[in-house]
Amino acid sequence: MSEPKARRWVGKYELGRMIAECSFGKVRSAVDTQTGDPVALMILHKDKVLKHKMAEQIKREISTMKLINHPNVVCLYEVLASKMKIYIVLEFISGGELFDRIKNDGRMKEEDARRYFQQLINAVDYCHSRGLYHRDLKPENLLLDVQENLKVSDFGLSALSRQVGGDGLHHTACGNPNYAAPEVLNDQGYDGAKADLWSCGVILFVLLAGYLPFEDSSLTTLYKKISSADFSCPPWLSSGAKNLIVRILDPNPMTRITIPEILEDVWFKKDYKPAVFEEKKEANLADVEAVFKDSEV
Numbered sequence: 001m002s003e004p005k006a007r008r009w010v011g012k013y014e015l016g017r018m019i020a021e022c023s024f025g026k027v028r029s030a031v032d033t034q035t036g037d038p039v040a041l042m043i044l045h046k047d048k049v050l051k052h053k054m055a056e057q058i059k060r061e062i063s064t065m066k067l068i069n070h071p072n073v074v075c076l077y078e079v080l081a082s083k084m085k086i087y088i089v090l091e092f093i094s095g096g097e098l099f100d101r102i103k104n105d106g107r108m109k110e111e112d113a114r115r116y117f118q119q120l121i122n123a124v125d126y127c128h129s130r131g132l133y134h135r136d137l138k139p140e141n142l143l144l145d146v147q148e149n150l151k152v153s154d155f156g157l158s159a160l161s162r163q164v165g166g167d168g169l170h171h172t173a174c175g176n177p178n179y180a181a182p183e184v185l186n187d188q189g190y191d192g193a194k195a196d197l198w199s200c201g202v203i204l205f206v207l208l209a210g211y212l213p214f215e216d217s218s219l220t221t222l223y224k225k226i227s228s229a230d231f232s233c234p235p236w237l238s239s240g241a242k243n244l245i246v247r248i249l250d251p252n253p254m255t256r257i258t259i260p261e262i263l264e265d266v267w268f269k270k271d272y273k274p275a276v277f278e279e280k281k282e283a284n285l286a287d288v289e290a291v292f293k294d295s296e297v
Contacts, residue, residue: 009033010030010041010080010082010087011080011087012032012033012034013030013031013032013033013039013041013087013089014030014031014033015028015029015030015041016028016029016030016031017029019040020140025042025043025044025045026042026043027040027041027042027043027090028040028041028043029041029092030089037092038092038094039077039089039090039091039092040074040089040090040091040092040093041087041088041089041090042087042088042090042157043085043086043087044085044086044087044088045084045085045086046081046083046084046085046086047084049086055292056292058292059288059289059291059292061132061157062076062079062088062157062288063283063285063288064130064131064132065132065155065157066078066280066283066284066285066288067130067280067282067283068126068127068130068132068155068280069277069278069279069280070122070123070126070127070275070277071149071275071276071277072119072120072122072123072126072149072150072151072152072275073123073126073127073151073152073155074090074091074093074143074151074152074153074154074155075090075091076088076089076090076091077089077090077091078287079287079288079291080287080291081290081291086291088157090153091151093143093144093145093151093153094145094146095143095144095145095146095148096143096144097139097140097142097143097144098116098139098142098143098144098150098207099139099140099142099206101144102206102207102210106210107207107208107209107210108207108208110208110237110238110241111270111271112207113204113207113208113241114241114267114268114270114271115271116142116150116207117200117203117204117207117268118268118272118273119149119150119275120142120150120152120200120203121200121259121262121263121268122274122275123150123151123152123155123275124137124152124196124197124200124259125259125263126275127152127155128192128193128196128259132155133192133193133195133196134152134154134155134192134196134199135184135192135195135196136154136176136199137152137179137196137199137200137203138176138179138199138203139179139203139206141153141154142203177219177222177223177226178202178212178214178215178222178226179199179202179203180195180198180199180226181194181195181198181199181226181253182198182226182227182229182251183195183253185223185226185227186223186227190253191253193258193259194253194256194258195253197248197256197257197258197259197262198248198249198253198256200248201245201248201249202214202249204241204244204245204248205231205233205245205249208234208237208241208245209233209234209237213231213245213249214226214230214231226251227251228251229249229250229251231249233245233246238267240265240266240267241267243267244257244262244265244267244268247261247265248262
């Protein structure tokens with residue numbers, strides 16, 4: 001008989017299996033032993049976070065995340081720390097990744113793609129209004145809950161992924177350049193809101209087409225295609241969908257469509273339901289303070 005696995009706890013959370021690895025740590029499933037509710041636990045190495053002098057920015061972004069209570073954004077519950085590690089306790093989303101749908105079933109019907117895109121724009125618009133930019137929107141960050149609603153993960157944690165990679169912004173860009181805006185790849189310094197929107201445009205294209213707008217085995221050629229927005233829409237797209245995609249995938253961030261303009265777009269507005277939620281008036285930030293109080297290493 002094999003030995004039973006040792007049970008491990010972090011505070012009141014009992015750790016389960018590893019569900020993801022990212023550039024800045026691991027994510028494990030866990031159970032809140034007081035309520036029985038499942039959570040996801042992001043585990044970061046303290047020294048990695050702190051040596052990049054990012055503590056203040058990360059503290060600020062995590063504090064903002066705690067104030068967010070939006071149906072299309074993965075919720076951040078609390079932050080814990082041991083001597084070596086930081087633990088970020090997140091809402092557990094059980095429905096898998098949106099893009100597993102594309103892998104398994106192929107492209108989506110226009111009305112299904114539109115519904116997910118509307119939820120994505122709701123999430124991105126809300127976070128931008130709070131000063132949070134994702135900067136790494138890609139398939140792995142788009143999860144589905146049991147009601148088939150989109151949940152965006154890793155909002156506000158972008159500072160971690162960029163810095164802990166150690167090589168600045170290219171870490172994010174090269175992680176999945178197919179979704180990155182031209183100005184991100186060209187390392188020009190960029191507006192996080194405009195760059196996020198480009199990624200949303202690539203995601204919409206994939207939902208409707210079933211494949212990426214920009215692909216090439218050579219990174220140099222891929223970057224050129226993205227920089228000149230060298231793509232064509234498949235023939236089965238409606239003119240409304242094509243028109244919106246072309247306005248989002250504008251390589252010039254100054255003339256690229258904005259979220260307020262998307263919200264007025266005829267194709268986008270069809271059957272649109274704004275997100276319904278209550279604002280959090282305040283959040284207890286004592287845990288965030290405690291984790292970072294010895295952080296200026």
